[in-house]
Amino acid sequence: MKTILLIEDDTALRENTAELLALSDYRVITSPNGKIGITKAKGEKPDIIVCDIMMPEVDGYGVLEALAQDTNTSQIPFIFLSAKTEHKEIRKGMNMGADDYLTKPFDEDELINAIESRLAKAEILSSRLKEFSDIPQKEDEGGLRNLNELKNFFDDHGDIVTHKKGALIFKEGEHSNKIYLILKGVVKTHKMDESGKELITALYKADDFLGFTSFIDNTPYQESATAVEDSEFAGISKHDLKEILEKSKNISIELMELLSDNLSEIKEQLLQMAYSSVRKKTAQTILQFAQILNKKPKESIKISRNDLASVAGIATESLIRTLSNFKKDGLIEIEGRTIKILNLQKLQTIE
Numbered sequence: 001m002k003t004i005l006l007i008e009d010d011t012a013l014r015e016n017t018a019e020l021l022a023l024s025d026y027r028v029i030t031s032p033n034g035k036i037g038i039t040k041a042k043g044e045k046p047d048i049i050v051c052d053i054m055m056p057e058v059d060g061y062g063v064l065e066a067l068a069q070d071t072n073t074s075q076i077p078f079i080f081l082s083a084k085t086e087h088k089e090i091r092k093g094m095n096m097g098a099d100d101y102l103t104k105p106f107d108e109d110e111l112i113n114a115i116e117s118r119l120a121k122a123e124i125l126s127s128r129l130k131e132f133s134d135i136p137q138k139e140d141e142g143g144l145r146n147l148n149e150l151k152n153f154f155d156d157h158g159d160i161v162t163h164k165k166g167a168l169i170f171k172e173g174e175h176s177n178k179i180y181l182i183l184k185g186v187v188k189t190h191k192m193d194e195s196g197k198e199l200i201t202a203l204y205k206a207d208d209f210l211g212f213t214s215f216i217d218n219t220p221y222q223e224s225a226t227a228v229e230d231s232e233f234a235g236i237s238k239h240d241l242k243e244i245l246e247k248s249k250n251i252s253i254e255l256m257e258l259l260s261d262n263l264s265e266i267k268e269q270l271l272q273m274a275y276s277s278v279r280k281k282t283a284q285t286i287l288q289f290a291q292i293l294n295k296k297p298k299e300s301i302k303i304s305r306n307d308l309a310s311v312a313g314i315a316t317e318s319l320i321r322t323l324s325n326f327k328k329d330g331l332i333e334i335e336g337r338t339i340k341i342l343n344l345q346k347l348q349t350i351e
Helices: 011-023 034-044 060-068 087-095 108-131 147-157 238-247 249-275 278-292 305-312 316-328 344-348
Strands: 003-007 027-031 048-052 078-082 100-103 159-163 168-170 178-184 187-192 198-204 224-227 231-237 332-335 338-341
Touching: 003 011, 003 034, 011 027, 011 108, 027 034, 034 048, 034 060, 048 060, 048 108, 060 078, 078 108, 100 108, 147 178, 147 231, 147 249, 159 178, 178 238, 187 305, 198 278, 198 305, 231 238, 238 249, 278 305, 278 316, 278 338, 278 344, 305 316, 316 332
Parallel strands: 003 027, 003 048, 048 078, 078 100
Antiparallel strands: 159 231, 168 224, 178 231, 187 198, 187 224, 332 338
């Protein structure tokens, strides 16, 4: 049985979350503040830590910093909980070494999925590091240690580029020499099918990488990329990225895991496009855009009908008819180009 340390100063939330985790077959240790949490982490050595940010005594950042400095606790997966959703706050935690960041209020599945995925990732990385333990390291003292530090390197040393909403970032067939980190905004990648219809292949948000084709310079892009919102990027050359990866097996493995996760998400999207009903495709696409754009229920989602139809893999006319039916059923509200989710639970369960 895996052990979770839950550090949360809100008594009701701490007790409710602890009960939820216990019902999911975890051993749960709780702490009402950061100072006690540090002591319990060092004494109990839990398998994973879930920690609030805004707390008395020592805040969540202080907890993470203290545990990162101790070799006995520095490798424990760490998930932040916070009501703050600003990109700079998320990046601050991730740059300090946090593995994930959940915003309050969160639902049961969101929390359990985050914990399960981080525990699984920790086991995979641990086993792979053991497999490669005999491989000579080129890593030097000044090298980057993990994916969050790599993102920080992009932020600090990359070439900053901005694109207005609707601007083409790169075009299918153009030569690719840079990899980008999205600092702000949302980006869609897309291709044209044989009939000239646009197919959106993926959506990317702030803190995602963009532009991976291969590590060979001048390899043509296999798809185009367009800014869905006003966006900002930090780009570094493939040559510089290859040098970083050659010096750090940790970053290479984490990046491989990230790209594998991206492929899995794309496969899931393609399966949905192939086999789901029009109603389910439409509902899942609205939910996907809400997640990418970080929109809560009843917050406006401004997205073109063509983009929605392209991601869903259905004709624009079919999408518009389905949206009208959703509106009549009280699932969504439509005002011009904006959509508001009114009944999240029913939208999630549409078949």
